[in-house]
Amino acid sequence: MKNFSIEFKWAAIATLSALIWVFIEKMLGFHDEKIRYEMGFALLFNVVLILIYWLEIKQKKNEFYKGVITLRQAFMTGIATCVLITVFYPLVQYTAFYQISPHFMDSLTQAITEDGRMTIEESQKNISFDMFLRNGISGNLSFGIVCSAIIAYFMQSKNKPQINTQKINKAEVVKVKKVKKK
Secondary structure (H helix, E strand, C coil): CCCHHHHHHHHHHHHHHHHHHHHHHHEEEECCCCCCHHHHHCCCHHHHHHHHHHHHHHHHHHCCCCCCCCCHHHHHHHHHHHHHHHHHHHHHHHHHHHHHHHCEEEEEEHHHHHHCCCCHHHHHHHHCCHHHHHHHHHHHHHHHHHHHHHHHHCCEEEEEEECCCCCCCCCCCCCCCCCCCC
């Protein structure tokens, strides 16, 4: 478990950051009068997530791998964090839609029907907590995998020590036969 303490820490930071982001959205009016622009504003949170993944892989490289990390190790570090963030995601969604902004779904349904994009029946069918949860989980996984791959590529150590890859020149052992004297 100690091997994943850094990943767990950064997944918790990402979850807390997501909750703070929802509060900011609510305070700025993106859950009420500016609900049409909420999706665009929510996409800005990806910048925060990129920073979190970068800091997490950098910390893992420096503290766990002693400054030398391979592409695979960096990528797997990011994937572990991605999975943990996705596991915590339902908590964020539940808190956002049932505690912070309980009228969000109604406001979104009303905004979509007023714009004429959907009928009231279509919007009630398509806008639900389950839909947001499924889309969020798949979005977290896909974004986390792509982000981890890109960051891992740039974070991998360029000058890795060449252990066990070069032939080590050993002193040659010469066997000498003893000659019997007659």
